Amino acid sequence: xxxxxxxxxxxxxxxxxxxxxxxxxxxxxxxxxxxxxxxxxxxxxxxxxxxxxxxxxxxxxxxxxxxxxxxxxxxxxxxxxxxxxxxxxxxxxxxxxxxxxxxxxxxxxxxxxxxxxxxxxxxxxxxxxxxxxxxxxxxxxxxxxxxxxxxxxxxxxxxxxxxxxxxxxxxxxxxxxxxxxxxxxxxxxxxxxxxxxxxxxxxxxxxxxxxxxxxxxxxxxxxxxxxxxxxxxxxxxxxxxxxxxxxxxxxxxxxxxxxxxxxxxxxxxxxxxxxxxxxxxxxxxxxxxxxxxxxxxxxxxxxxxxxxxxxxxxxxxxxxxxxxxxxxxxxxxxxxxxxxxxxxxx
Numbered sequence: 603x604x605x606x607x608x609x610x611x612x613x614x615x616x617x618x619x620x621x622x623x624x625x626x627x628x629x630x631x632x633x634x635x636x637x638x639x640x641x642x643x644x645x646x647x648x649x650x651x652x653x654x655x656x657x658x659x660x661x662x663x664x665x666x667x668x669x670x671x672x673x674x675x676x677x678x679x680x681x682x683x684x685x686x687x688x689x690x691x692x693x694x695x696x697x698x699x700x701x702x703x704x705x706x707x708x709x710x711x712x713x714x715x716x717x718x719x720x721x722x723x724x725x726x727x728x729x730x731x732x733x734x735x736x737x738x739x740x741x742x743x744x745x746x747x748x749x750x751x752x753x754x755x756x757x758x759x760x761x762x763x764x765x766x767x768x769x770x771x772x773x774x775x776x777x778x779x780x781x782x783x784x785x786x787x788x789x790x791x792x793x794x795x796x797x798x799x800x801x802x803x804x805x806x807x808x809x810x811x812x813x814x815x816x817x818x819x820x821x822x823x824x825x826x827x828x829x830x831x832x833x834x835x836x837x838x839x840x841x842x843x844x845x846x847x848x849x850x851x852x853x854x855x856x857x858x859x860x861x862x863x864x865x866x867x868x869x870x871x872x873x874x875x876x877x878x879x880x881x882x883x884x885x886x887x888x889x890x891x892x893x894x895x896x897x898x899x900x901x902x903x904x905x906x907x908x909x910x911x912x913x914x915x916x917x918x919x920x921x922x923x924x925x926x927x928x929x930x931x932x933x934x935x936x937x938x939x940x941x942x943x944x945x946x947x948x
Contacts, residue, residue, distance in 0.1 A: 643660065654789070673688070694719055748765045843945060858871040899915070
């Protein structure tokens, strides 16, 4: 029995020693591994071409964008890469280690797009001990040079945007569209209620400022704002209008219907020829609104206009200051023109 007791005591002692050695290795090995982890947690300046943004990497594996609260991502480390997966389908892959406070890599779009990207550490870091304390965007300063009326252009699309001193942006021809604007790091950042954002690079030069529009799905388009000296139209054109018809035609109450969607405008009217032969004709004019002027191309069906107007006639009209009158001319492809006047119905 005594021999068995000695053996049990020896085994017990060896087990205790093994446990102590295991804990000692853990205490030595874990801090050593952790010390080698790349310092990803914190604030970084994200750059892709001329586009820049601020990204905040949290210790909980989340990435936030203070200037775009709806944008979110998760980050993790696979091998020697930091992999960032964004909610819009894009992902970033940065090659470790961090060198000189920078990480370089590539942005991959859901459609196979590829862009070179870099992260540069910002001195103000997020504490790993408090992952929930992600810093929010501080109220950015406003730049007085932005206050006023601007013509917005992106490719063939144009609109009028009004920047006010309280940090708001409106599009008078689309009253439901709203945005806020602020200035951060020499950029005018415009956040639209639709999820789009505009980023314009200061300063304003020659009454113009350029930048990029970024969609909620990662779409990108070059944009330009040009300062306007005149007051834009303050109301949508959608609704019923009365037309000063020529003596040769008659319409039910001389009414036309105008439909406006952004800077796109459509005017429709139905009427009949007065005389021994009656023929109902529908007019459809469509085109754009730009800087207080409506430019439309008109077509008639069926069989063309009873007065002999050719399809493809161009209707150009200016909008009155109160937005309740349209005055201009209808120019015909074969030559000749006539005045056109419309008034909004209450």
